[in-house]
Structures are given as structure tokens and as C-alpha cells.
Amino acid sequence: MDEDKKYKRAKKRARDKIGFLRHLCIYVIVIAFLAIINRMTWGGYNWWLWPALGWGIGVLSHFLQVYAFGSGSLEERMIQRELDLMDDEDKGN
Numbered sequence: 001m002d003e004d005k006k007y008k009r010a011k012k013r014a015r016d017k018i019g020f021l022r023h024l025c026i027y028v029i030v031i032a033f034l035a036i037i038n039r040m041t042w043g044g045y046n047w048w049l050w051p052a053l054g055w056g057i058g059v060l061s062h063f064l065q066v067y068a069f070g071s072g073s074l075e076e077r078m079i080q081r082e083l084d085l086m087d088d089e090d091k092g093n
Contacts, residue, residue, distance in 0.1 A: 031055070034052070035048045
């Protein structure tokens with residue numbers, strides 16, 4: 001892989017990670033604000049947990065997209081595994 005492609009790919013990964021961190025920070029701030037509003041206005045029922053759960057699923061999926069499956073890392077590992085298997089087969093023949 002040439003240097004230009006590596007740079008572009010690294011830049012995309014960095015942007016994806018920054019995007020996730022922004023999403024996480026906004027989530028924490030807004031949910032904390034909702035929890036404070038809940039406590040100050042109506043402390044009996046914790047309704048803020050419902051938006052925290054719903055939005056939390058979105059944050060979790062964003063995390064998985066960026067860190068677990070993002071930027072083709074899973075695909076790359078599978079491709080590398082297949083290439084290694086092919087190399088092993090070629091050595092055996």
C-alpha cells in the first residue's frame with residue numbers, strides 16, 4: 001500500500017474516532033442534564049433512563065462501528081487470514 005493511501009486511511013480512522021468521541025461527550029452531557037432536570041422537577045420516577053437507554057444503543061453501535069468493525073478492520077483481518085491460508089496451501093503443494 002502506498003503512502004498516500006495509508007495517509008488517507010489513517011485520516012479517515014482518526015476522523016471516525018473523533019466523531020465517536022464527540023458523540024459520546026454530547027451523550028454524557030445531555031443525559032446528565034436530563035437527569036438533573038428529572039431530579040429537580042420530578043424526583044419520583046427516573047424517566048431520563050429511557051432516553052439514556054435509547055440513545056445509549058446508538059452510542060454503542062457507533063462505538064462498534066468505529067473500534068470493532070470500523071474502517072474495514074474486520075474485513076482486513078479476514079482477508080489476511082485467507083491469504084495466510086492460501087500461502088500455507090501453496091507451501092504444502
